[in-house]
Structures are given as structure tokens and as C-alpha cells.
Amino acid sequence: MFSKRTLLAWSIAELLGVLYCFFVSIELMGISLQLFGSGFAEQLIRTTANPLMGLLIGLLTTSIIQSSSVTTSMVVALVAGGVVPIANAIPIVLGANIGTTITNTLVSLAFITRKEEFRRAFSCSIVDDFFNIMAVIIFIPLEMATGYLQWISSLMCRLFSGVGLIKIASPLKLITRPAVDLLLGATQQNGILSLIVALVILFISLKLLVSLLKKLVVRRAESFIHEYLFKNILRAMLLGFVLTAVIQSSSVTLSLIVPLAGAGILTLEHMFPYALGANIGTPLTAIMASLVTGSPAAITIAFVHLNFNISGALLFLPFKPLRKIPIYCSNWIADVASNARKYAIIYLFIIFYVIPGFIVLLWRWLIV
Numbered sequence: 001m002f003s004k005r006t007l008l009a010w011s012i013a014e015l016l017g018v019l020y021c022f023f024v025s026i027e028l029m030g031i032s033l034q035l036f037g038s039g040f041a042e043q044l045i046r047t048t049a050n051p052l053m054g055l056l057i058g059l060l061t062t063s064i065i066q067s068s069s070v071t072t073s074m075v076v077a078l079v080a081g082g083v084v085p086i087a088n089a090i091p092i093v094l095g096a097n098i099g100t101t102i103t104n105t106l107v108s109l110a111f112i113t114r115k116e117e118f119r120r121a122f123s124c125s126i127v128d129d130f131f132n133i134m135a136v137i138i139f140i141p142l143e144m145a146t147g148y149l150q151w152i153s154s155l156m157c158r159l160f161s162g163v164g165l166i167k168i169a170s171p172l173k174l175i176t177r178p179a180v181d182l183l184l185g186a187t188q189q190n191g192i193l194s195l196i197v198a199l200v201i202l203f204i205s206l207k208l209l210v211s212l213l214k215k216l217v218v219r220r221a222e223s224f225i226h227e228y229l230f231k232n233i234l235r236a237m238l239l240g241f242v243l244t245a246v247i248q249s250s251s252v253t254l255s256l257i258v259p260l261a262g263a264g265i266l267t268l269e270h271m272f273p274y275a276l277g278a279n280i281g282t283p284l285t286a287i288m289a290s291l292v293t294g295s296p297a298a299i300t301i302a303f304v305h306l307n308f309n310i311s312g313a314l315l316f317l318p319f320k321p322l323r324k325i326p327i328y329c330s331n332w333i334a335d336v337a338s339n340a341r342k343y344a345i346i347y348l349f350i351i352f353y354v355i356p357g358f359i360v361l362l363w364r365w366l367i368v
Contacts, residue, residue, distance in 0.1 A: 011212065018208045024179045025202035026103060026252055029066060031180065032194035051091040051140060056356040058095020063352040066251060068100035072286035076302055080295035086150060086304075091140060093305045095356075097279065098132040101125070102352045103251035107258045109348075110206040112341050114262075121262035122344055123334030128254065128275040129351065130326035135312035149311070153303035157296050160303075173248070209259045225265060233273040233317060240277025250282040268327045273317060279309040 062071045075092050078084040084092075108125035111118040143149045187193040230236045244253040254275060260266045283305035290302035316322050337344035 015209075015212045018205050018212060020176070020179075021201055021205040022209060022255075023252065024176045024183070025198045025205060026107075026255055027173065027176045027180050028183055028194060029103070029106075029198035029202065031184065032191050032198055050088075051144060053360060054088055054091030055095040055136065055140065056360050058092035058097075059099040059352065060095075060356040060360060061092070062096040062099025063102050063356070066100075066103050067249065068096040068251075068282055069249060069285040071096040071099070072283065072302065072305055073289045076286050076290045076298045079301050080290070080298035082297075086297055086301055089301045090143060090149065090304050093301060094136050094140060094308055097282075097305075097309070098129065098136065099352065100250055100282065101128045101132065101254065102348070104254040104258050105129070105348055105352075107202065107206065107255045108262070109344065110203045111262045112344065115338050117262040117264075118341070118344075119334045119338035120264060120267075121258050122337055123268055123330045124261035124266070124271040125254070125258050126333060126347075127268055127272050127326050127330040128279070130329040131272070131275065131312065131316065132279075134326065135308070135315070138315070139308060139311060149304050149307050150300065152307050153300045154296075156303045156307075157299040160291060160299060206259060225260075230266065230270045230274070236270055236273040237277035237280075237313070237317070240274040240279075241281040242277075244278040244281030245284050248285045250278040253278040253281070268330060272323065272327060276309070276313045276317065280306065280313060283309065 058071060058075075061074075062068050065071065072093055075084065075089050075096075079086060079089050104125040105122075108118070108121040111121045139149070183197055184194060187197060228235070229239050240253060243256070244250045247253055257266060257271060257274060261268075261271060283302060286302040286305060287299075290298040316326075333343075333347060337347065
């Protein structure tokens with residue numbers, strides 16, 4: 001018989017191995033979508049015509065390439081090159097905030113065969129959707145009326161312009177890149193094949209991950225998670241911010257917590273401030289990219305993304321009635337989707353692809 005210490009070490013090794021596969025699948029999924037979507041995404045951004053179109057283009061672009069950091073960095077580069085003016089770029093960045101949550105929504109679908117786990121995972125994966133939609137409804141008209149985001153960001157630009165910065169690679173990307181490159185080579189960099197491989201790895205790793213979490217975390221570490229990492233709103237928010245700042249991907253940070261929600265270890269009340277912290281950490285990649293360009297306009301638009309997310313957190317977190325709205329909406333949609341799983345798929349496609357895609361294509365057809 002093995003000792004308890006040996007069994008624990010083996011369980012931790014299993015958990016780390018499964019987590020690695022989980023991270024590889026998310027990274028591969030993002031790259032796969034970029035293989036057949038990045039050119040189309042950049043073309044969309046270049047044709048931004050008005051705030052509503054900019055918002056929808058930001059949402060659609062990020063849904064296609066599965067990374068708000070990539071979308072925002074693309075916008076930063078186009079602003080720096082004078083292709084897109086700041087006023088047009090702001091709604092794109094805000095739309096990207098909504099689109100980035102598609103990855104963790106996709107992750108939650110891995111629980112679709114288990115009703116209660118799916119309800120918990122799906123509700124946690126979409127709470128950031130409702131927060132971002134509400135924040136956009138509040139702050140885009142405010143920005144159009146006052147220009148406060150651009151004004152604050154311009155002040156910050158003056159403080160940071162001239163500061164050279166070396167781009168820091170994401171440690172997670174460095175670790176997962178060899179496996180991702182191997183899989184891309186095996187699929188001959190075919191976007192569809194790579195995506196299928198990514199989804200297979202994602203679903204298998206998630207099934208194993210939830211099983212291991214129930215066995216290991218519930219027994220040994222649940223009290224640590226509740227007492228230290230998620231003890232209060234500020235700690236949960238700080239954890240989301242730090243993880244996203246280090247990993248440089250809010251998609252991964254948010255997806256990481258979905259299995260914990262599915263396993264019943266964390267609730268929506270834990271997830272919401274954590275997601276807001278992840279949102280605040282997201283713009284750091286674009287800020288670093290903008291500081292490298294040295295363009296005041298590019299630096300300004302990168303700080304707009306940061307200030308929008310900070311504004312949303314400052315508005316929602318201190319006020320419990322406001323904080324409850326995204327949580328209530330998420331619970332309601334998750335209850336409906338858990339009783340009829342097809343509605344989860346319908347929700348995903350309508351919110352992230354059908355509505356923005358239809359309006360953008362209709363607008364482009366009308367102005368041609």
C-alpha cells in the first residue's frame with residue numbers, strides 16, 4: 001500500500017498534468033480560430049464607421065479570434081498607424097470586453113451532459129457577459145456625452161509617454177508553446193483540424209479536472225480557497241487581476257475557474273469580483289504594446305480599455321443592488337439552459353455571432 005503522502009503527491013501530479021492539457025487546449029483553440037479569422041478581423045476593424053458598429057465589430061472580432069488582448073493590440077497598432085482614429089477605436093475596445101468571455105462559455109459546455117454541474121458552470125461563465133453588456137450600456141453614452149474616458153486616458157498617456165518597455169512574454173505561453181506547436185504541426189496548421197483537436201483535448205481534460213478537483217480540492221483545499229483566496233470581494237478581485245496580469249490572458253483566467261464552479265467549490269458571488277479583477281488585468285498586454293510603439297494615440301486607447309474596466313468595477317462592486325443584477329440574469333439564463341441544453345448553444349451563437357454579424361454585414365451592405 002502507498003502512503004498518504006505518496007497518494008497526495010500522485011494526485012497533485014495528475015492535477016498539474018491535466019491542467020497543462022487544459023491550458024494547451026485553450027491556447028490551441030485561440031490560435032486555430034486566428035488561423036482563419038485574423039485577416040477578416042483586421043479588415044472589419046479598418047471599416048469601423050460609428051460607435052454602434054465599432055462596438056459590434058469589437059465583439060465579433062474577439063469572438064472570432066478568442067482574445068480581447070489580440071483585438072486590443074490590433075486596434076492599438078491601427079491607431080498608432082493612423083488608420084483608425086481614437087474616437088472610432090474606443091467602442092471597438094469596449095466590444096472586445098464582451099467578446100472575450102466566449103472562451104469560458106465554450107468551456108462550460110463541457111459540462112452539458114451533467115445538469116447540475118452545467119447549471120453552475122454556465123451561470124459562472126456568463127456573469128461577465130451581463131456585467132460587460134450593462135457597463136457598455138452605461139458608459140458608451142456617458143463617453144459620447146462627456147469624453148471622460150478619453151480625457152483621463154490622455155492624462156495617463158502624458159505620464160507614461162516616452163517610457164520604453166520591453167515586451168514581457170506570458171509564462172503560460174512559454175510553457176504550453178512546445179505542445180501547441182507540435183499539435184499545429186501534426187494538423188499542418190489547418191484551422192478546422194486544429195480546432196477539433198483543441199476541443200477534444202478541452203472536453204477530456206475538463207472531465208478529468210472536475211473529477212480530480214472533487215477528490216483533491218474538496219477534501220483538502222476548499223477551506224483554503226474560501227478562507228484566503230476568495231474570503232472577500234477585494235481578495236477575489238485581486239486574485240483575478242494578478243492571474244491575468246501574469247498569464248496575460250483573461251480568457252484563461254476566467255476559464256480556469258469554470259471547473260471549480262461546476263464542481264460546486266465556488267459560486268457566482270465568488271466569480272463576479274474575480275471576473276472584474278481579470279477584466280482590469282486584461283489591458284496590460286495592450287498597454288505594453290502601446291508603450292513600445294511610443295504613439296500617444298495608441299497609448300491613450302490602451303488606457304481607455306483599462307479605465308473602462310476600472311469604472312465598471314467602481315460602479316458595480318460597492319453597490320449590492322447593482323451587483324445583484326448580473327448575478328440574477330446569469331442564474332436565470334443558466335436555469336433555462338440547464339432544463340433545455342439547446343438554449344445554451346443558441347445563447348452563445350446569438351450573443352457572440354448572429355446579432356453582431358448580421359448588423360455589421362447589413363450595415364456594410366447598406367453603405368456600399
